Amino acid sequence: xxxxxxxxxxxxxxxxLQSPEHGIVNAPSANDLARAFIRWxxxxxxITWIGLLYFFNLVNVPLMKKLDGPTxxxxxxxxxxxxxxxxxxGAVVTVxxxxxxxxxxxxxxxxxxxxxxxxxxxxxxxxxxVVLYAIMFGVLQNVNNGYAIAAIVxxxxxxxIWATLYLFGDRGAGNKTLSIGVGGGMGIWMxxxxxxxxxxxxxxxxxxxxxxxxxxxxxxxKAFLASRTNAWLSLPMLFFMxxxxxxxxxxxx
Numbered sequence: 189x190x191x192x193x194x195x196x197x198x199x200x201x202x203x204x205l206q207s208p209e210h211g212i213v214n215a216p217s218a219n220d221l222a223r224a225f226i227r228w229x230x231x232x233x234x235i236t237w238i239g240l241l242y243f244f245n246l247v248n249v250p251l252m253k254k255l256d257g258p259t260x261x262x263x264x265x266x267x268x269x270x271x272x273x274x275x276x277x278g279a280v281v282t283v284x285x286x287x288x289x290x291x292x293x294x295x296x297x298x299x300x301x302x303x304x305x306x307x308x309x310x311x312x313x314x315x316x317x318v319v320l321y322a323i324m325f326g327v328l329q330n331v332n333n334g335y336a337i338a339a340i341v342x343x344x345x346x347x348x349i350w351a352t353l354y355l356f357g358d359r360g361a362g363n364k365t366l367s368i369g370v371g372g373g374m375g376i377w378m379x380x381x382x383x384x385x386x387x388x389x390x391x392x393x394x395x396x397x398x399x400x401x402x403x404x405x406x407x408x409x410k411a412f413l414a415s416r417t418n419a420w421l422s423l424p425m426l427f428f429m430x431x432x433x434x435x436x437x438x439x440x441x
Contacts, residue, residue, distance in 0.1 A: 226289045233281030238422055240275040241378075245419040249412065264397045268390060276387050279379040286372055294364050294432075302360030309356065316351045317373040320344050321380050328385055328414050341417055345424060348373050357439070364432045366439040371428030378418045378425070385414040 299306040352369040389411040396403035
């Protein structure tokens with residue numbers, strides 16, 4: 189009597205693990221596991237990174253404006269180093285896992301079907317992304333007006349869309365390759381902003397706060413503008429990443 193429930197559990201579990209024709213769960217291959225792990229890592233890293241990005245822009249910035257100097261000297265050394273650690277490494281995990289998934293499974297399929305080299309496609313796309321970011325970096329370093337930065341970044345985003353369509357749109361690339369090419373390119377810009385501007389200046393601000401001195405005001409301003417740029421870029425980035433999965437077929441096929 190006592191063993192009967194366990195017999196049913198064992199038989200049900202065996203049914204779940206049967207062959208794809210008769211069972212519920214398919215046994216994964218090594219390639220399936222690798223692909224699932226890369227995509228899972230991309231999701232976990234992205235949730236951590238973008239979640240903290242929204243925390244900084246929607247919660248932390250308004251809060252810090254209301255705190256006096258002595259309170260900031262206690263809060264900043266405790267809060268920011270840990271939060272920025274997860275923030276910047278979440279960005280790295282997101283982008284590296286995304287690049288691995290994009291190059292190995294998405295772009296590779298379209299390039300192969302078109303008889304093209306995946307390495308050439310990937311290199312051309314990455315070159316465009318990096319060149320456009322170099323312009324953005326220069327703007328964020330030298331322009332102090334948020335509206336001017338927004339206009340220039342919008343133009344760069346349009347150029348990224350045009351370049352992605354020009355390079356791959358008529359060469360057999362489908363909606364996934366094109367959509368992720370745009371959204372992923374913006375994600376790379378955001379990661380480079382994290383490491384090239386936000387973290388580079390924030391660690392100086394944290395160090396000055398710990399020492400009891402005042403960091404130059406322009407450091408906080410530049411870090412803020414880069415972070416706010418990332419917050420706005422995250423919206424079209426997430427849109428294009430979602431569109432790559434068929435919610436909206438934005439690029440023809």
